[in-house]
Amino acid sequence: MTIYDIAREAGVAASTVSRVINNKPGIKAETRKKVQDLLDKYNYTPDVAARGLVMQSTKMVGILIVDIRVTHHINSAFVIEQELTKRGYCSIIMSTGPEGENKSEYIRILEQRRVEGVILMGSMFATEQIKEAIQRHLSKVPVVIVNGYLDLPNVSGVLIDEDAGVGKCADLLISKGKKKLAFVLDQPSPANLRKQQGFCDAVLRHGASREDLLLYEAEESSVQGGYDVTVRILREHPDVQGIIYSIDLVAVGGIRAAHDLGVNVPEQLGIIGVDSSIYGEICMPKLTTLNNKLEEVSEIAATILREGLEGKVQNRKLMMFSEIIERESS
Amino acid sequence: MTIYDIAREAGVAASTVSRVINNKPGIKAETRKKVQDLLDKYNYTPDVAARGLVMQSTKMVGILIVDIRVTHHINSAFVIEQELTKRGYCSIIMSTGPEGENKSEYIRILEQRRVEGVILMGSMFATEQIKEAIQRHLSKVPVVIVNGYLDLPNVSGVLIDEDAGVGKCADLLISKGKKKLAFVLDQPSPANLRKQQGFCDAVLRHGASREDLLLYEAEESSVQGGYDVTVRILREHPDVQGIIYSIDLVAVGGIRAAHDLGVNVPEQLGIIGVDSSIYGEICMPKLTTLNNKLEEVSEIAATILREGLEGKVQNRKLMMFSEIIERESS
DNA sequence: CTGTTAGCGCATTCAG
């Protein structure tokens, strides 16, 4: 069913049907009704792609996420999707996987779809490779990176001071008398490395030497990964009194490991995660965590993208400040 | 940059460029190279919408989810998205919210986008209202409902025997000597009501009378909702020995409530959830849960959709069988 | 082997 089909049956021209559909003025009420009735009768809906072709506007945006199953990323995507849907945009949400080449490939897919704006979810997108892909394929549309930044005229970034935040977490543990601390990375993303740096800075500031820096990496970003690495830490350094994990999911594995090993949390071992995720509320004891304000960050990202879609200035760089949520594990 | 721009610079016709792009045979190697070089030089990528217009194929599918933040739904969507992306399709993943009218509206949006297939995630889409919307707007494309079914020629459904599964959960608790059982619903979706029915059937089968049926509903589908309703159950019926929850997320709230009330799990109170979600592995004790095979179900749904996209038979109805994963809470 | 032509479904001139 096209406007031509409707036009023929109504005995008018296609342009008249188009005008009715788009509520343009200057149509006799009688004609309008006749056409509208037909439109209703056939449940006609315009082909937005065809419309987009002539309007030069697809009303589509892309949201790239390394893995949509990661809770905090999909939560952020939700916020952005809702905002954009409200404004008539359609979101293409895709899982790119961790490999850089794939991520570039997805950027190409978005270009092919002629999206009008892009959200890149997570610091994993703040790489040189992506920067090149954006220059090559998406230099004309606003791009907003959540928790990352690339210096390109059409790219904006909303950052989070997770490094300072993790530093505050270390301060907190130390203030509770925990002398020897360790840091666990789930994966070496730019954001996680920043957190690790924040940890190192804080520990060194408290008078530790470089050799005292206990830095670990989990085998996988999961509960099990956190469990395993914690068992290892506690075996290699039984005197560790506090562990900070790059994300909650891994931290809750640590809590369970401590439990199984008969180590009391928080008395013998303080544990802190990052994300203020639901996982931290489920485990026992409840997890102290760094709230990195992902929802607020997402709202800001959505706003910046919206402004970009409206043609306002791009290349903005904002910073959100994280806060510790103290619960039972510290 | 369009094929005409390339064609002009290469001194050939647009159709030749098109042939090069699509790897059609019958082009002199020399010409092909000349065009390809230009294509590369300008990083040309075809506009898939324009192509779709003439090919009558958008290569897009829609995945409708009530709320993409719900872990098991987005996990399912992930499986389907991966499969479809591999085949060159682009997924429009949208959160519809729970209201029926909105859901119909989203179906209209998908029609406007001329998607070639649709996944409806969750039993919440198996309603008369959606059925009408599908008839009106999506009667020409394959639709697959995950954990639900509607009797329409273009609709398929993959069901899960969660009712029988929950019945087996009740059997398990009873076999452990738990006489008095309660069931908690997080929301009255068709699937959840089926679970409740399975619970009732099982309990009655074991000789209980209708008055013994303890059916509760959580205020909200969350940890807190599970916590609150469990406190209420334990207050109103201190002799309850087992509770089955419609989903894990709510069950872990129950585990915490029991802990705070000084009720031992599983000795005094057996607790079972549904979903085999990560939540159940995080809480303490670990949650016994009904594995409703969401991943397998999603894979099947993806397969059916793929076959539908290839023009194969639709209106299929399959059933997956759930299995109890026994952990520590039962 | 390649160019010309037509048309996908729509919005938008410009006439009338």
Add this chain to the structure above:
DNA sequence: CTGAATGCGCTAACAG
């Protein structure tokens, strides 16, 4: 107030 003509970017049928 309405219709005819044009073009968005692309592919395909048909000539040559």
